[in-house]
Amino acid sequence: MNVPSIENCDLHNKTVLLRVDFNVPIKDGEIRDVTRILRALPTIEYLVNASAKIIIISHFGRPKARDNNLSLKNVIDTLSQLLNKKVKFIDDCVGEKVQKAVSAMDARDIILLENLRFYKEEEQSDSNFAKQLASLADIYVNDAFSCSHRAHASISRITEFLPSYAGFCLQDELKYLEKAVSFKAKPITAIVGGAKMSTKIKMLIKLTEKVDYLVLGGAIANNFLLFSKVNIGKSFFQNGVDDLLHNIVETANKNNCKIVVPEDVLVAVNPDYSTSISRRTESILDGDIILDIGPQTLSTISRIIASSKTLLWNGPIGVFEHSAFASGTIGVMKVVSDLTHKGKLTSIIGGGDSLSAISAAGLTDKDFTCVSTGGGAFLSWLGGNEMPGVAALQK
Ligand SMILES: Nc1ncnc2c1ncn2[C@@H]1O[C@H](COP(=O)(O)OP(=O)(O)OP(=O)(O)O)[C@@H](O)[C@H]1O
Numbered sequence: 001m002n003v004p005s006i007e008n009c010d011l012h013n014k015t016v017l018l019r020v021d022f023n024v025p026i027k028d029g030e031i032r033d034v035t036r037i038l039r040a041l042p043t044i045e046y047l048v049n050a051s052a053k054i055i056i057i058s059h060f061g062r063p064k065a066r067d068n069n070l071s072l073k074n075v076i077d078t079l080s081q082l083l084n085k086k087v088k089f090i091d092d093c094v095g096e097k098v099q100k101a102v103s104a105m106d107a108r109d110i111i112l113l114e115n116l117r118f119y120k121e122e123e124q125s126d127s128n129f130a131k132q133l134a135s136l137a138d139i140y141v142n143d144a145f146s147c148s149h150r151a152h153a154s155i156s157r158i159t160e161f162l163p164s165y166a167g168f169c170l171q172d173e174l175k176y177l178e179k180a181v182s183f184k185a186k187p188i189t190a191i192v193g194g195a196k197m198s199t200k201i202k203m204l205i206k207l208t209e210k211v212d213y214l215v216l217g218g219a220i221a222n223n224f225l226l227f228s229k230v231n232i233g234k235s236f237f238q239n240g241v242d243d244l245l246h247n248i249v250e251t252a253n254k255n256n257c258k259i260v261v262p263e264d265v266l267v268a269v270n271p272d273y274s275t276s277i278s279r280r281t282e283s284i285l286d287g288d289i290i291l292d293i294g295p296q297t298l299s300t301i302s303r304i305i306a307s308s309k310t311l312l313w314n315g316p317i318g319v320f321e322h323s324a325f326a327s328g329t330i331g332v333m334k335v336v337s338d339l340t341h342k343g344k345l346t347s348i349i350g351g352g353d354s355l356s357a358i359s360a361a362g363l364t365d366k367d368f369t370c371v372s373t374g375g376g377a378f379l380s381w382l383g384g385n386e387m388p389g390v391a392a393l394q395k
């Protein structure tokens with residue numbers, strides 16, 4: 001997939017608006033995984049060495065309004081440390097304050113603007129908002145593969161107003177993902193977990209056309225359990241998706257794709273999630289909250305992976321941030337990395353919290369064939385959907 005590279009443009013003394021994905025997992029103000037920041041460093045360093053002025057933009061979480069917990073100020077110290085260079089933070093992303101800071105920039109200066117999603121216009125792909133962002137710079141660079149499935153102002157609308165290029169992280173992810181999935185060695189297993197049901201359930205239909213096993217974990221699995229009339233107690237699930245689930249199950253049957261849901265689960269015993277208890281799915285109580293798969297399901301999934309040649313995985317299988325609910329995600333991670341090292345499995349894993357789960361398992365990028373920063377983006381790309389951010393660069 002060809003995209004115009006920043007290597008093909010004159011950057012000297014130019015102001016560059018760099019869209020990255022600094023939507024990193026964070027808890028109590030502490031970043032739990034810096035992979036998404038690390039992956040942006042080669043592009044930032046390249047721009048510094050080319051004597052550009054660099055304005056970094058990103059979203060952070062899914063804010064409904066301005067929210068200090070979702071301010072990009074939370075990443076500024078880590079970014080400066082990793083770059084070994086002072087990065088200035090401006091607490092807005094458009095308007096006079098930003099314009100003033102930009103006009104005071106020298107070559108090689110870096111500023112980070114505030115969370116784009118503090119403006120509803122970002123997700124609305126508003127033309128004026130994109131124009132305002134564009135007016136700050138001479139060149140736009142997209143280095144956020146993990147956001148390129150979103151048709152948002154800073155991803156696809158903005159390319160209407162500035163010469164636009166791809167950074168190295170975006171280029172590499174496209175290249176490695178293409179290479180990794182080109183083998184298509186069967187059987188192919190996809191694991192989809194996590195909590196972003198509204199985004200991900202829609203993407204499952206296309207996956208069932210391509211894979212032999214679709215293993216469901218996380219909150220997404222709850223929806224499928226509920227659909228098959230299992231009591232899920234007080235567990236998280238998405239409302240109003242029964243028609244979609246019906247289509248997914250039908251398409252899976254038509255394509256000989258086996259959907260695997262948990263047969264046993266771990267539920268919370270106390271409200272602080274410090275202790276878990278295992279239950280068969282048919283024995284879940286009304287007050288239970290499902291937060292992980294149980295041991296039986298872990299061994300079923302491990303068996304399926306051992307019989308597979310390719311594994312695609314997005315989304316933790318449980319709330320691995322709490323040790324009582326980490327055994328499913330970490331157990332499966334270890335099986336996958338072990339088979340990858342033995343050369344028996346091509347493993348491709350992606351997603352913000354999935355990256356964090358890799359480190360929680362004591363593993364790194366090197367333990368898998370390909371590790372993508374993209375979660376929803378990775379699933380969308382696997383399903384063969386057009387990526388608005390990539391398409392916009394190709395226009
Ligand atoms: N059973 C469950 N109930 C509720 N939340 C869950 C459950 N299992 C996992 N999770 C949560 O899902 C979150 C991650 O979901 P998410 O869909 O964001 O995955 P991701 O890998 O970060 O992908 P993306 O990059 O698209 O965000 C984790 O923080 C985890 O605690």
Ligand SMILES: O=C(O)[C@H](O)COP(=O)(O)O
Pocket residue numbers: 021023061062146147150196199351352374375376377
């Ligand atoms: O975490 C992600 O997958 C990306 O940052 C995109 O976030 P979104 O699903 O909130 O658009």
